[in-house]
Amino acid sequence: MHICGKCGKEFKTEDAYLAHTCKDTGVTPKDGLSMGLHYTAIQEAAIKRGSKK
Amino acid sequence: MAATVEICESNGAGETITHNITDSDMGNQDSATIDPVAYPVTPGNRTYAKYQRIHVTNMGGSSKIDNLQVWRTGALGGSATHVTNARTSSYGGAATYATPTTSAVSGADQTMPTSDPGAANLGIGGSLTGSLTGTGYSDYLIHQIVTNAGDTAGSTSTMNYQYDETA
Numbered sequence: 700m701h702i703c704g705k706c707g708k709e710f711k712t713e714d715a716y717l718a719h720t721c722k723d724t725g726v727t728p729k730d731g732l733s734m735g736l737h738y739t740a741i742q743e744a745a746i747k748r749g750s751k752k
Numbered sequence: 753m754a755a756t757v758e759i760c761e762s763n764g765a766g767e768t769i770t771h772n773i774t775d776s777d778m779g780n781q782d783s784a785t786i787d788p789v790a791y792p793v794t795p796g797n798r799t800y801a802k803y804q805r806i807h808v809t810n811m812g813g814s815s816k817i818d819n820l821q822v823w824r825t826g827a828l829g830g831s832a833t834h835v836t837n838a839r840t841s842s843y844g845g846a847a848t849y850a851t852p853t854t855s856a857v858s859g860a861d862q863t864m865p866t867s868d869p870g871a872a873n874l875g876i877g878g879s880l881t882g883s884l885t886g887t888g889y890s891d892y893l894i895h896q897i898v899t900n901a902g903d904t905a906g907s908t909s910t911m912n913y914q915y916d917e918t919a
Contacts (some may be wrong), residue, residue: 701768702784704771713822721771728758731759735759738756741757742755745755745915746917747917749917749918752916
């Protein structure tokens with residue numbers, strides 16, 4: 700079973716989880732906003748680290 | 753666009769996966785959302801082991817996710833210790849999920865770093881040099897708090913999960 704840690708909704712499959720629009724975040728788990736309000740800073744920092752290699 | 757990443761926790765005999773967790777509640781119950789005050793650890797015992805993974809749900813046009821690093825900042829209560837399978841050398845490969853218990857987990861015997869380890873300490877595909885080029889999961893991060901018989905209070909600290917992304 701898969702549970703959305705944000706809205707608590709339960710799913711039988713991961714695909715179903717990934718397709719749902721979360722009532723807490725307002726987006727699907729594939730959307731960057733699901734990472735939280737500071738998602739752009741998280742993503743930019745990850746890309747900056749990756750670009751240094 | 754960039755990759756979308758979440759932390760997932762696995763619990764129970766049938767491996768229920770709770771996605772996009774916001775904290776690691778460690779105590780005397782196998783659950784992603786326990787109240788540690790309601791389920792405190794008896795001093796001298798261990799918390800239930802946590803099995804967590806970094807999950808890439810969308811590459812967002814990027815080509816690679818790698819260099820996973822995990823550490824804790826903040827002190828533990830009393831003289832408790834925090835053990836894990838995360839390590840920067842002699843990595844034990846991808847851990848297999850097992851129903852979490854309060855027993856010691858084989859291979860999860862390293863001290864959780866308390867600062868950025870500076871190099872990958874959690875693998876992908878069983879290797880610290882592994883990478884994700886599409887959606888998927890990291891290896892399991894196993895961690896557990898080991899309390900001392902003289903410990904009387906819990907604590908709150910911060911788990912840090914870091915990844916590199918190649919656009």
